[in-house]
Amino acid sequence: MFRSAARFSSVLKNKGYKSNILLKGKECLSVLPSRNVSEDSKSFGLNLFRGQNHVDQVFPFPDVLDEEHKESLQILVDHTAKFFEEQNNSDKNDALETVEPETMQGLKELGAFGLQVPHEHHGVGLTNTQYARLVEIVGAHDLGVGIVLGAHQSIGFKGILLFGDDKQKAKYLPKLASGETMAAFCLTEPASGSDASSIKTRARLSSDGKHYILNGGKIWISNGGLAEIFTVFAKTEVKDEKTGDMKDKVTAFIVERSFGGVTNGAPEKKMGIKCSNTAEVHFEDVKIPVENVLGGIGGGFKVAMNILNNGRFGMVAALAGTMRYSIDKAVDHAAHRLQFGKKIYEFGAIQEKLAEMAIRHYVTESMAYMISGNMDAGFKDFQIEAAIGKIYASESAWYCADEAIQIMGGMQYASGSLKEVQKALQNPIGNLNVVMDTGTRMMKRRMGISTGVSFESVVHNDLATSGKQAAKSIELFGGTVETLLMKYKKSIIDEQMLLNRVADAAIDIYGMVSVLSRASRSLTNNVPSAQTESHMCQVFCEEASIRVERNLETAKSGAAYKRYKKMSDISNHVIQAGGIVQDHPLGF
Known part of the structure; x- marks a missing residue:
């Protein structure tokens, strides 16, 4: 990431690397398949929905960089990390609601605006995997800046990279790569x-056939107030070759602000990423030269989907960086914060949070480099995997981020709900005696016989099923508490991962009773919203009863207990490592 590909090349030469490393132009872009693929897709995700198991794309894990490429990428990683640690001020960017001019200039000098632009067009020419590694660093430091960069090159001019002809690329890419535009x-x-098929923006061919006249508007456009070059999608009339009829189809255009x-x-x-510019963009009688059609007349849908995919x-990669940063901060706090004479990472509730965070990061990171590796290996279909990755990563x-806030911001080692559960079980032996004094209640539960919990006399008839679901949940809850008290006795207080499930079940049960009561009153009084309230109550009770049963079964499960012990081990290893345990998929 340097001022130009030539400067980048010279730095690599000083390090002893060949000048063409990472600078192979079209060969390194790898966003379109470089080889023929069979009509039978290799996509694991696509075949999953076909009921088939194709593993060519997922096994073995992609390894698309040789050692020389990795070493040269390491130089870029070091320079990028140093820039964001020393020059970028994310707090100031957020407060100003724009990226500081000095930061923008520094990013331009790094070459950050043309990471995947081929060398021949003055870009850095990174592969998808190399690009992923660098945006991961950006995501760890400033997602607002990440949106500015990503909206520019991941989607802003990606259509020119994917579908532009030689003249379009030569005209636009150099200035886009440098950040000049x-x-x-x-x-x-x-x-x-x-x-794309629902858009209203239209472009009509001028009478002389030399221009398209564009009218319409777009919303929520990242970089909308900064951009000089726009990839715009509009409806155009296209002649059907079979019938001769004129039909509306979407066409993509390269639009310059200078067109007027x-x-x-x-x-x-915005609530977050405030330094990224998001604005409406309006087009009024914009004259677009016909040579600025991108991907052919009527080919806009294909262009749009390929850009997004x-x-x-x-x-995915950027958010893996965000997660890594959050985990590092949470681990540092948990390793040093003292509560009740212990470091807070020693408590089960914190261990579960750290372990779950580490696991989710591991999955996200694996998805990011699985997808980018597949793209670089020339696989054609990866759109389902990319969509899955985006959702999971988000x-x-x-x-x-939320769990890191909970770990770093809380003054207690347990959440409020868990604390109250612990209080309720402060005297487990005494409570167990009370339970046993009820005589046959426990035995009835063991035999599947109701202990008498019922809401028949208090809930409206329309909610009878929901009432039974709540009653069953309460019986399951009582039985679970009895089982846990007998099994763990006084040590139950220390089994926070189990108690979390009990707390969640208690919350759901109270929610069920609350909505049953209110909806019953509304139905009895025949208020206008009674039926809607009834439906909300029924849906909540049905879903809550499923969660209660799952949580309580988990609390009693020996297999789940073993899983919690593994999570405790994961947490301890993360603490010992000071953050993420595993090596990066790329080795650095």
């Missing part, structure tokens, strides 16, 4: 998201 991807409209008629709204106010893996990054 910024790019944006314009697909989303108020009535359509990634459903291109305006943008004010930056959107080729860009998603970058988000949800897991939220989970890790």
Whole structure:
């Protein structure tokens, strides 16, 4: 990531590497298959939905970089990490709601705006795997900057890389790679998201056949207020070769702000990633030269889907970096924070959080480099895998960030709900005596006979089934508590991973009783919303009863207990390592 590919090449030469490492232009891009593939897809994800098990794409784990490529990439990794640690101020970017000018200039000098642009067009020419490794670093430091960079190259001008002709590439890519001009991807409209067929923006051919006249608007466009180059999708009339009829089809266009008629709204106010510019973009009678059609007239849907499919893996890698950073911070705090005479990582509730965070990161990281490796190996179909990776990474990054906050921000070693469960079991032997004094209650439970819990007399008839679900949940809860008390006695207080499940079950049961009571009142009083309330109650009780049964069975399960012990071991290893335990998939 340097000011130019030539500067990058000279640095590698000083390190003893060949000048063409990573700079092979089209050969290194690897976003389209470089070899013929059979009509039978190798995609594991696609075949999964066909009921077939094709493992060629997932076994063995991709290893697409030789040692020389890895060593040269290490140089880029070191420079990128140093830049974000020493020059980028994420807090200031967030406060200013824009990337600082000095940071933008530094990114341009690093070559960060043209990571996958071929050398012949003044880019760095990285493969997908190499690109993933660098955006992982960005994701660990500043996701706002990551959006600025990603919206520019992962989707903004990716269409030119994938579908542009030689003239289009020669005209646009050099300035885009240097960061002199910024790019944006314009697909989303108020009535359509990634459903390109639903867009309303239109482009009509001028009477002289030299231009398309574009009118319409796009929303939520990342870099929308900064970009000079836009990949825009619009409906155009296309003649059906079979029938001769004119039909509307989506076409992709390369649009310059300098064409005139291109305006943008004010930056959107966002809850996060504030330094990335997000704005509406409007097109009014924009004259687009016919040579700026991208991917052929009517080929816009294919262009859009390929751009999105080729860009998603970058988000997976970036969020793997975010998760790694969150785990590092949480581990550092847990290893030093004292509560009740112990380091908080010694408590089961914290161990479970750290272990789950580490596991989710491991899965995300594995997905990121599985997908990028498949792309670099020339596999044609990876869209399902990329979509799965994006979803899993997004949800897991939220989970890790939230859990890190819980570990670092809490003053207690257990959550509030778990503390109350512990209080309820402060005297397990005494409580067990109370349980045993009830005579035949435990025996009835063991024999599957109801202990008498029923809501028949208090819930509305329409909610009878939900009432039975709640009653069953309460009986299961009582039986589980009895079992745990008998098995662990006083040591139950230390089994926090088990008690977490008991706490979750108690929360669900109380929720069931609460909605049963309220919905019954609404049904009895025949209020206007009674039927909707009844449906909400029924759905919640059905789903909650499933969760209660699952959590309580887990709390009693010997196999689950062994799993918790493994999670405790994982947590301890993460603490000892000061963060992530495993080596990076690329070895550094």
